[in-house]
Amino acid sequence: MDDPRLTPVSFLGVGEMGAALIRAATAAGFPVTAWNRDRSKADVLSGVSVAGSPADAIAAAPTVVVCLFDIASVHEVLDPVVHGLAGHRLINLTTTSPDGARELAAWAAAAGAEYLDGGIMATPPMIGTPNSSVLYSGSRHLFDDSRELLETWGAAEYFGHDAGMASMYDLALLSGMYVMFAGFFHGAAMVGAAGVPAKEFATRAVAWLQAVLPALTEYAEVIDGGDYSLPGQQSLYFSDLTDILDASRQQGISTEVVDVVQRLIHRQIDAGHGRDGFARVIESIKHSEAAA
Template identity: 70%
Template sequence: MTPDDSVQVSVLGLGAMGTALAGALAGALGGELAGRTMINLTTTSPAQSRELAAWAERAGVAYLDGGIMATPSMIGRPGSSILYSGSADVFHECRPLLDVWGTSAYFGEDAGLASLYDLALLAGMYVMFAGFMHGAAMVAPAGVTAGEFATRAAPWLAAMTSTFDGLAEVVDGGDYTVDGQQSLKFSSLDDILAASSDQGIGTEAVAMVQRLIHRQIDAGHGEEGFARIIESIRQPG
C-alpha cells in the first residue's frame, strides 16, 4: 500500500459522498477500488464515519477517516492540522502524503474518533464565536465598532484559554469544591443579561450558559465551582 494506491475523498456532506461512492462501486471504478485505500476528509458524524469504515471493509477497501482542522487557504501551511482515525496501516504508510496537507494526528482504529474530536473542537469554536458576536452587539449601541471590540476581545479570550487545563483537571478529578474556582452562585450572569436587554439585543447566547448554571444551583450545588456546568451538559434536562 502506497499513497499512489490511495483515493482521497472530500466533498460537501455525506449525502454527496455516498452518491459518489455508490456510483463508483456500481460502475467501472467499483472493481478498481477493491484492494485500494480510501482517505475520507469529508465532515461526517462519528456514526457516519463508522458506517463508511464498515462499508469499506465489506468492499475490500482500506479506510482512513479524517477531520480537517483548517480553512482551505491554510492547507499545506503552518497551522493546518488534520485528525485521523481508522486503519493504522493506512495512516503510517500514507503519512508522507498526509503531512503535506498539515500536521497529522492519529487517534486509533475506531474510525469515528477523528470525527468526534473534529466536531467537539468545532463546538467550542462556534460557541466562542457566538460569545464574541454577543459582546460586539452589546457595545455597538454605544458607538463601538466590532473592530474596536475585537482588539479587546482577542487578548482577553486568548488569556482565558490558559484556564482550560485547570478546568479539565477539576472535571477529570470530579471534585467541584476545589479551592480557587469561582462558585456557581457568584457566576450568575444576571448583570450581563440585564445589560444586554438594556442595549436592546438578544440574550440567547448568554441565556444558554445561565441555564446550565441554574440547573446545578437548583440541584443544590451553588457553592461548587463553575466547572460543574459540565454535569448540566452531560445530563440533559
C-alpha cells in the same frame, strides 16, 4: 526522475477544500487525478489529470481521497462504483458524524478497501501551512503508509482504530470554536449598540481571551477529578449572568447566547450545587435536563 515513494492519488471533489488539498499534493510531487461534477473546477488545476467519471478516477490510482459535501454525497458518488474500490486505499476528508465515519469504514471494508477518516482543522488557505492539522482515525496501516501524502496538508495525528474518533475530536473542537465566536458576537453587539466598532472591541477581546485561556487546563483537572467543591474555584452563585442579561436587554439586543449558559448554571444551582465551582456546568451538559 519521479520519486518512487510518491504514488498516484485520485481526488473526488474539487470544492475550495478539495482544490487546496490537491494543490498541496501536486506541489509535493504526487501524481494527481481529479474528478468533480463540474469538470471546469478540475480543469483549471495545473499539473492534474482530469477524470471523466468517479470510476475513471478510482482506476487511475491506488489511493482515493474523498472530499465532498456530506456522507450522503459520498454514497451518491461511490455507491455506483463500489466494486472498483476493492484493493484501494480510501481516505475520507468529508465532514461526517462519528457514527457516519464508522458506517463508511464498515461499508469500505465490505468493498475490500482500507479506510481512513480525517477531520480537517483548517480553512482552505491554511492547508499546507504550519497552522494546518488533520486528525485521523481508522486503518493504522493506511495512516502510516500515507504519511508523506497526509503531511502535505498539515500536521497529521492519529486517534486510533475507531474510525469515528477523528470526527469526534473535530466536531468537539469546532463546538468550542463556534460557541466562543458566538460569545464574541454577543459582546460586539452589546458595545456596538453604544457605537463601539467591532474591530475596536476585537482588539480587547483577543487580549482578554488569551489571558483567560490557561483556565481551560485548570477546569480540565477539576472535571477529571470530579470534585467541584475544591477551594479557589469561582462558585456558581458568583457566576450568575443576570447582570450580563440585564445589560444586554438594556442595549436592545438578543440574549439567546447568554441564556444558554445561564440555564446551565441555574440547573446546577437548583439542584443544590450553587457553592460548587463554575466547571460543574459540564454536569448540566453531560446529562439531559430531565435526568439532572
